[in-house]
Amino acid sequence: MLDVLTVLLTLGGLVFFAGATMGILRFPDFYTRLHAAGKLDTLGALLTMAGLAVYNLDPFSMATLLTSLKIGLAVGFIFIASPTATHAIVDAGVRAGLRPWVKQEDEQQ
Amino acid sequence: MESITGLILAKYNYWMYISLMMVGLYAMIAKNNLVKKIIGMNILQTAIILFYISIGAKKGATIPIIMHSEGHGHEAVHAVQYINPLPHVLMLTAIVVSVATLGVALALAIRLYARFGTLEEDEINDQVREAP
Amino acid sequence: MKPIDLEELSTNRREILQATQPPPKNPYVQKGLSLGISFLLLFGAWVLLSGKFDAFHLSLGAASSLFVAWISRDLLFPSGDVATLARSMAGVAAYTPWLLLQIVKSNIHVLRIAFARNPERLIHPHIISMHTKLKGEIPLVTFANSITLTPGTITIQVSAGNEVRIHALDYTTGDMDALREMESRVARAFGESD
Amino acid sequence: MHEIVSIRPLLAVIASLAVTPILLSARSPNVREGWTFAAGAVKLGIVLSMLPAVLGGNVFCFALTEVIPGIRLAFRVDAMGMLFALVASTLWIVTSAYSIGYMRGLDEHSQTRYFCFFAIALSATIGAAFAANLVTLYMFYEILSFATYPLVTHHQDEEAKISGRKYLFFIVGGSVVLVLPAMIICHMKAGTLDFAPQGFLAGHVTQGLATALLLLFVFGLAKAALMPMHSWLPAAMVAPTPVSALLHAVAVVKVGAFSVARVLTGVFGVDLLAQYGLGTLLAVLASITILVASFIALSQDGLKRRLAFSTIGQLSYILLGVALLTPKGITGGLVHIAMHAFGKITLFFCAGAIFVAAGIKNISEMKGLGRRMPITMGAFFIGSLSVIGLPPGGGFISKWFLALGALESHELAFLCVLLFSSFLNAAYFLPIAYNAFFANPPDDAKDAGIQEAPPWCVAPLAFTAMASVWLFFNPWPFLDLARLAAAQVTGG
Amino acid sequence: MNQYPAFLIIAPLLAACLIASAAWLRRSLCFPIAVLGLGTSFLSSLGVAARVLTDGHFQYRMGGWAPPLGIALEVDYLNAPVLVAVSGAALVSLIATRQIIEREQGPKAPVFYTLMLLAVTGMLGMTATGDAFNLYVLLEISSITGYALTASGDRLAPLASLRYLLLGTIGASFYLLGVGLLYMMTGTLNMADLSHLLPALYGSDAIFAAFLLILCGIWLKAALFPLHAWLPGAYSHASHASACLLAPLMTKVMIYVMLRVMFTVFTPAYVFEQISLEGFVVTLASVAVVAGSLMALAQRNLRRMAVYIVVAEVGYMVGGAWLGNQTAWTGAILHLLNDVLMTLCLFLAIAALAGRMETTDFKNLKGLFSTMPFSMGALVLGAMSIIGVPPACGFFSKWFLLKGAIEAGRFDFLAALLFSSLINVVLFFRLFECALYSGDDHHGPGEHGHIEIHEAPLSLVASLWAAAAGILAVGFYSGSIVNNFIKPALM
């Protein structure tokens, strides 16, 4: 039961990770790439780590619970740090003077 | 043929450390920019760390932290089960040293930039030659 | 030397407001409370991290927590307002599941774009800016980070006058109504809704 | 023969290091020179105190620390060393006195430095005389080389610089490149470097190696100015005259000749040399040097340069004497150290006095000088006689023994060389004295005011001239010592 | 229990830390603490040497662990005199350069002292340690402080220092890699243990590679000729105070490490019988000697000249170590000790001269014998020693080196040594010529012209003469040094 949950969560996480990477590779400019990288990654990490935490609980004991909670703590950290980092990067991009990519048609509007 | 493949596969860590070392040395010798040289220096050092850690690796063994139950009772430790800790110890020291060296090197680079306004070695040399 | 950009300077009005706020009524009690809360929070974190419950490690933990609470007393809870703190914690707890749901929903949206054959066709990047009513620092940051976490939007800047600039991936994600909802939920979580 | 362990050799060596006060009393010349004399007197006293025992066939020994396993810095005062030390310490006092006159007469610069290095040079000379082994000898030899360098280049002009370089190149180059390896080879072969009366190399070397070593030593000890290594000597004439006197008569070249003699007898040993026929080889070399140097001397016009070439020739007499390998020959060679010292120092003093008084350096300008400077030129005449080897100069004694030695070894060719070269000597010295007294001076007004040099100059040269004569009649300490030394080294 | 070896190394470390702390409270405390630290170290080194004389080789177990497990300090006949020389030279150079440091560094003087002490700690530790990896750590301490010290000089010093850093790091990395190879093949890091385990593996290529890597690393650090590129810049642009500390000690300690590796880790049996590198290395050393001398000859600046002399001296020692006979080894070890003193004397003298004039170009040296007789006197002594004039100590080591060269039949090395001695004569007499002549007027100021004696500070001159006296003393007693330390060390 737990294993199934683990696999599901982890697979989901991996999908999001994959999406993030695809986004990083395929999106046209820095800002749009950041959309993919900054957040798909965060969710991917969340899901994968949740899966692993669940897996870890298998022979349930105080120690494994604590370890799982630690993983949760790490997730919490990522949740505060990742958007902040994303924001910092986008701030850097703006300050560096990078113009956002705008679609041709949007530009004409 | 098989032996050669085996040779390559069985020791790929060692081949890799050699290539890393060459990258580092190349950067230190062939690059003109001082910061690049410093990066090369760090890569060289990590190549050596890689080498040491590879020495320590042991198939089918776990990390060198003794599994122990709470309290002070513990079962006999079989060395085969654990990875060799000594290279790790040495490399902790080596990493520290490399950070220390990095700090000093960067400090020197900053001073050089303040003096010469460039980090390119050939430009610095030109300036030195013009006004010794 | 580059002269100082006055426009940029004014973005830090919030900091100024804080600095010029009247000092709390009883500074010692406030400080003590702030320290105490910090300590408890940190000690809880320590226990979580340590996983060892013998006296030696616990006392080490207490010492460490006290030490950290002391050196970062200005960082964690500068105000030391216990009631607000408790309320906002509860608020955040209530807010998080909703946020997670939002995140998952919109993440899937971006995922579709990322895996689409031609992502450039699907996106319409543009920058929007909105005015927010949020006042406190923490709520503002929570709001900004929530925007960032909801894919499709990234907070670029929170400028003076609570103007939030957002980079949106396309029109659906950059939906003003969704943002407004988020804002109100954040406000509720931190008890700022009036 | 007793070995007396005594600190006296060391004291004799470091006595002149009492110059340290010289440095401190640089401000008052009188005090400074007082120190110089005091040190000279002390040194002479110490040397003299050892004389009776040495004459009695005893040897003073003193060892300092061990510098290389098996090799100590050690002193050993035997007859040969005593002879040389006696000459050096006696003449130091005289030269000091003369230096005072000369330097003050010309108001030279940096006199403090001059006296300082002068004293160091003397120390090194005594040390070389008393050295008990090759390393000690080498040490003092080198110290002497470096201590005389500032003296040679005292004038500090371009010429002095060049001469100084030449001097160093030959002296130090020779010792470093030739002597040092030779020493090491000796040490490797024989395991010791202590001078033994009959040499320590016997039985350890083949003929080829012995020849090579001999050549290395003889040319390496370039102070002896054997012919291809001689050219530093005329160059060093740029030095102030007392320095030249010191260089030629007492310290430098004599140390070279003495060292060669010491090496020949103490390292190789007479028997070994005779066995491999090396004595003849050396004697031939010496003969060539004698003749060539004498011919060159004839053609020189500068008085000091002529004296310099004369020195080159005379030094080779010493070598020749030792190379004859007979007791008489060796006696003659050793005595020649002393006799030539007194004679040549007189000549140099005279040259200096002439320069101080008249500012003349060239022989051709000296016509008629004898009338204005009778004492100086008289002394010059006596000195010439001594150097030529005519009675009543002391040089006669040594030449006599050399000739006897040549006869004794049945090498008539060398006898001929001796006689012919003496004739040449006479040919380049006597005309000077003759012209000085009997030729008419050129009627220039400029030398009208010439008179005798200051008494500080004249007194020493008169003293040494008289000493030369006195030595002819009474050569006992030197002759006895030389005989004793010859007896010791030939095992007789 | 005898704690001298620990004090020897810990005293400067503690003193360094104390200075760094005390600097924020009272600046005036720093120098006494530094002297105290190095003084303790020097006294301990004497104690250690005395104990070696009575008991022979002994071990100090750090942390009480027996060597293959823990780290032990090994003190034996070989490193006891090196320890004395290093700590003594460091003490002298610290006292000597105080004024220079205070003048040049101003408020940063305490930091400079601290760096000096740490560098000395590293060098002493390298000399005393019996563990191959520990040596690397200590090497890095002295190197990092060395980089900082060399960077404090004229305007080109940081550049020279950065080059030194890059090359030095390559050298240290090579050493580390070599040690790693040894560890991989044997499983131990302790030198004594290695020497027991290695003979079984002598045929292995990996061991050979390890040996070569370690050697290359050491040579880079020791500035053997083709690898010397960092040295001239580093020591000629550095502050005089740092040059006085580093130039006498750094390369010598590295040479000591080379000897240690050759004798203790790999036995001479391996170095000279299993592999036959000695032909190549001695040729290299000969080239180093000649090239160093010639490059010194090409310089017009006293300091740069001295720096190239150091390069040549390295060639002496490496060549001596590789000639492969007892005599030559004696020479190499003795020369190591002597060179510490000689170079110390030389660089202190240069510092003294430089304190009175802008640069040490030859043309600036005119008339120095008159104005700075004491400094020049000591310089002459140092020069005599470098040339190899007895009784200065340089002669005796050269003696052994030459004799070793003859015994080994390496006449190229012999010729190189003799040639370099000659060049040294030329070098120094060219210098003395300049210093002897007052220059413009040929006959100088005359007897009564007043020459102002304008000496360097007393502490500098006194230390300089201490070094010079050391040269003479070591010269006079070199026989007993050889008998009591070097011979047993080579047994």
Next chain:
Amino acid sequence: MIWQVDLAILALVVICAIAAVTVRDLLGAGILFGAYSFMLCLLWAAMGAVDVAFTEASVGAGVSTVFFIAAVFRTTRRTKD
């Protein structure tokens, strides 16, 4: 040790190292150097050297990249190679 992971990361490490020394922008080089240290950390972990991995994590992510960027900030990003 997990050789599959190890091998894969090793390849990345080398690529990253080459990228870090070839990129024509010092800031970019610094960032790549940071990424390089991430991978090293993983590599050590995969080989079972937890302490080393920890050190590399703290040093690589925490300070050495920051030092690099600080140094580049104080000097220049320009590089000719």
Next chain:
Amino acid sequence: MLVHATLDFPGWGDPNAPAHLHVAPEYLEQAYEKTATPNVVTAVLADYRSYDTMFETAVVFSAGLACFFLLRVQSRKKEEEEEEDRYFRHLATDMVIRIRTPSMHVPDSPYLQQLDPYWTPRSLIVRAACRVLTPFIQLFALYVVAHGHHSPGGGFQGGVILGASLILVALSHDLRTSMKMTPEKLMGVLSPAGVLIYAGVGALCVAAGHNFLDYGALAEWLGTAPEAARSLGILFVEVGVAVCVMATMIIIYANLSSAGGHKQGL
């Protein structure tokens, strides 16, 4: 050459390689028993090879010192008297004031904030997030130091993280703010103090009659078994390492990022 030598290597991960057979088993089998420290790496690092580690700390210390020495610009008398334009912001009115004053007379008032010529505002978001994160990072760092015996980590890692957390403050706020938290003087004292703690523990062992760094000597004073004393000794030296490393990292960062001026950081 290296490639050639590699052919001679034992295979990678071979449990029977000589490296695993000589000393390592002894460490693994004895470390827990003798030092009561399950993390063998820590045990070896801080006990068996503690001498190494002490010098490793000294390396860090000297690196910090070297950076300080190379870069720090200390105001000299002349500079202090030199007048210079300085910018201040009056907090109440949000006005920027330019004051021309020698640096010895820089006004120090709670209502004025000094700005650098290159001053740029810190992002509000970053600042707030860092404010929340920093205490936890520091706590984590201390945890790492304290639990080096049981899990990976130890003094060095903890020290670096601690230093990094303070660097984070500097990055998110201002170098000047962080220098107020960690004054240069304090760091300058702490950095050697870390080494002193380490060496002091060693010296205590000497005072107790054992060899340098033989923590077993402390058993009597601490009133514990030698193994526990070793464990405690390891903890003490780890604290020393952490203190030194933290202070040094801050010193290096402060000097590098401000090129020694300590005024305007990254």
Next chain:
Amino acid sequence: MHGFLLGAALFLILLMALSLYRAAYGPTVVDRLVGANAIGSKTVVLLIIIGHLFSREDMFVDIALAYAMLNFIAVLAASRYFHKRKGLDAVEEEITPRIHWD
């Protein structure tokens, strides 16, 4: 399960490689930053997976935690760079005020 985790790890490494492409060839520096950040976030997960593969996750979680905390410092530092230096290309030259040490 072990195999699944191993596969997941390898998949993540593949993704890292792709991100590395962006980090190495990113047209601008900020693109590199994005790539590096992505690599960093994957590293955290990978560390825990490796911990599971060793069956010693309690040991690896600490490292992951440290990573989660510190990864963001480097990114922050890089972004701070642009607060004071404008321009995306390396040719930007906004001369720092020179400080002279001596």
